[in-house]
Amino acid sequence: MEYEAVIGLETHVQIKTRSKMFTSVAYKFAEAPNTLTDPVVWALPGVLPVLNFEAIRKTIELGLMFGCTIPEITKWDRKNYFYPDSPKNYQLSQYDQPLCLGGGVEIEMEGANGSEMGAHRVVKLTRIHLEEDVGKLTHFAHDSLVDYNRAGTPLMEIVSEPDMHSADEVFAYLNAIRNTVSFAGISDCDMEKGQMRCDVNVSLRPKGSDKLGVKVEMKNINSTSNVRNCINYEIRRQRECLESGVPIVQETRRWDAALGITQSMRNKEDAHDYRYFPDPDLLPVKITPELLDSIRADLVEMPFDRQRRYMSDFGLPYSLTSVLCHDRELCNYYEASLKAYPKNPKATANMIVNDLQRELYAKLQQQSSQEEDVFEETERKSVEHSKHLEECLLTPEKLAGLVEIIDAAVISKQMAKEVFVEMFATGKTAAEIVKQRNLAQNSDTSELEEFCRKAIEANPKAVAEFKAGNEKAINALIGPVMKASKGKANPAVLLPILKGLIK
Amino acid sequence: MSQEIYYKKLTELDEMLDKSEISAVELLKEFIGRTKQIEPQIGAFISFDESRALAQAAESDKRRASGRKLSALDGIPVGLKDVIAVRGQKLTCASKMLENYVSPYTATAALKLEDAGAVFWGRLNMDEFAMGSSCENSAFLKTKNPWDTTRIPGGSSGGSAAATAAGECVVALGSDTGGSIRQPASLCGIVGMKPTYGLVSRYGLAAFASSLDQIGPFARSVKDAAVLLGTIAGHDPKDSTSVKIDIPDYAAQLDAGALSGKTLGVAAEYFGDGVDAAVRKRVEEAIELCRSKGANIKEVSLPHTDLAIPVYYIIATAEASSNLARYDGVRYTHRSKLADDVISLYTKSRAEGFGEEVKRRIILGSYVLSSGYYDAYYLRAQKVRTLIRRDFERAFESVDAILTPTSPTPAFKFGEKTANPLAMYLSDICTINVNLAGLPGISVPCGFTPEGLPVGLQIIGKAFRESELLSIAYAYEQAAGFSDAHPNL
């Protein structure tokens, strides 16, 4: 029998706020243990939570971007369970009235090759709600240590419908969430830093059936490649179970990345009975139309919309947009360049995607080669990019200046590569470099005529071939002219001269 | 006017301090002496910190001497129920669970008292985590009723009531979730007030039931209660449920003629079979006195009154089961030495740390929230809570305040109700509605039973109309003249 996998995700995204969700102490990654706490974080007797409005605003913002409905009233509930990383032994979360309902995430599957757009579809969302993160446990041989720095950090939970069917779709879904969330500045979504984590639900059913099979949950998987491997493993495991008649148990399994398998977690002694009830310490929130309008007014463009716009308005090929549109800083950079010089969007995009990325990446490699590096490249790149772009001496306006003088044939494309490297390293403008190094192309016809004559005289064979109809033969003459002009001959001027002299 | 300095009112002592007839240090020493003398009989205090209090009193003397008096409370010894956090002081909640816990921060209400120059004189006994109506649930000691030491002082703020009534402090703070200020005030013959929910910040008050808890004053006169309430009231950004309103000078606004022309409601539901005959008689006399002072007495109906007990004990225990989950043996509480894994760390630490009533209520609260029972108990209770709120809203359309007994009975004997939790729960019948509706209520002494036990009149006011409520209470108190009666100790 052929089986179809049905996959749903619960994706937790840490929201980038300056202070925690229910108290005003700050959160940063990798600080010394228990140095980012206050009485509220420790749940000392008598403390009370107060909502951080910024976290609410950012969650609504994402909800609007994903086309969710924002109900008028939202409230906070207590989810009661005991665990050492949870100081109150209840988590402040949202049970039956979350901030966002419905909506969907547009995803793109991988295309046939890098220059072809893959298929798009929308993965349906159930809801997005806001809650608080827990502390961190570190396990030792005989005991565990608890650090509450992370406890109370705002966390949004994006819950999808069981609407995906392969690891590749899930991968595309996570990428789309990450792009959107980081575009909106809501989170950096660095999975290695725990800024994005997901629980995956997988079940199998006979292809064509519309009934859901027994669901297995895998919790807290911390990288996209682990998510992919875990799902592929689990689909295979469940298929083998079904094929050999072993019943699938509804359970939570742990992904062991080292072994590359999922393992059943010891069954909880009692089923979860979270005793949700409305938190009496926090008041409900009423989302007014005015508030919604003000958030809507500040929404950033969805990455896929931007990509389509770049393709249609600027005539960019898919391959360029797929690089640009995964990085908000790169897009901003691109649009700032276009503002300075709007005439050649394609050349500008090319220069950013190829030259600028190359230099940025080289610089990044240089820096990170000194550190022990465990980050996944794709995840790392987008995070680090923004920092490097910010510090980049080559501003968008300067890059536009370079495109402009290439278009004006002041320097050749060949020469431009060299100029670019110097601009990146020093922050000088293209004009400054061209002037200092005297690189301007030679368009002086009388001087060029002299070089051309000499080249024709020295290469009778090529001339003969050209005359015989081999257009390409003329290239053999360009080299010597370029050499004589020290590379500054303007090909646009040079070619007509050569052709004229041969005739 | 009382001869003994320890029975003087806050307002009298303020005047004496102003006139340098006594210093704050001398005053405190009077209370230290008084406390040490009668504590063996009363048992109101869990702990006190003499040296810190003396240092605060000395600072106060300096301020008063240099004309920088902070308020009428400057230099006045105030007792705190051991459920209100003060930085550097123990905060036990009368529980073994927190026997050694020292708070690293101060509650907003206590901070306001400090800013007003008050001297913190000791931490007062209570039912463990404020759960109880007799103060018998303290893990540490039994507090006796100063009027009859074979009887309970009421609860849960029994220590605050007994200490104030016995002259071991001038005024005190307590907390009231279902009557925990008013009922012991009534049984100890003093004034106790639960403000409107949201008037006083709960930040730093160890929570019992968050949607019902309020901090409030104990005093030997309505005016003293007004001074204390005016000091601790006001919006606090650290408590989302505290309300942004202007706090008037309650004490200055008191009006001895306030009863004239007021319409006061009397609800038959509060005078049912469970009300002791002597209590009924004293309260009826109080109502007549109000009428004689110009008040119109009007029958009102609060039809859902008898549902308050189930509603209250469902909501309060549900919230408590969650609020007390933090006392788990992990971070700052008692930790069992017998634990060998995380689960037994929880179950054994909580078994050892909590007393019987706390366990019983946590169990009950966990049950009413648990899967399959939520709708029948918790959700339904929340809906009936709405009906109870509406009863009061309707009644207050035609009356300015409502008069009831504070407690259906006078102080009972130790052990009388401990074997039967339901009987104990039923003794809260007159006070819990006020918490469920979030309204202000005050208990004022209204005489004695033939055995000489104090009886309290409860006056329930409109939300955030403390000024009006205090004035009515003040006018009654002036007319009734019970505020100078003190126990024979």
Next chain:
Amino acid sequence: MSDKPTIDINYVAKLARIELDENEKAKFSAQLEQVLDYFKKLSEVNVDGVEPSAHAHSIYNVWRDDIPTAAMPVEEALMNAPAKRDNQIVVPKVVDEA
């Protein structure tokens, strides 16, 4: 709620993470069943269309701006800790990540 209510004391005690001995279990069950029986009064009232009250007053939108404040010194945070090491709380080894 028409029958006499019963309470599964073992289940609830486990939920509440309180170890009860057999005497306590018997005592609490009997007492709480009496209390729950009394609670049956609630089912007699009609609550159709009545909104539940989770709070004493109907107030909305109380929040704060996203402005960070200083953290508590770690020594203070840990001053009541029953067991600590390396500025962290020590607990018996946690077996399951959940």
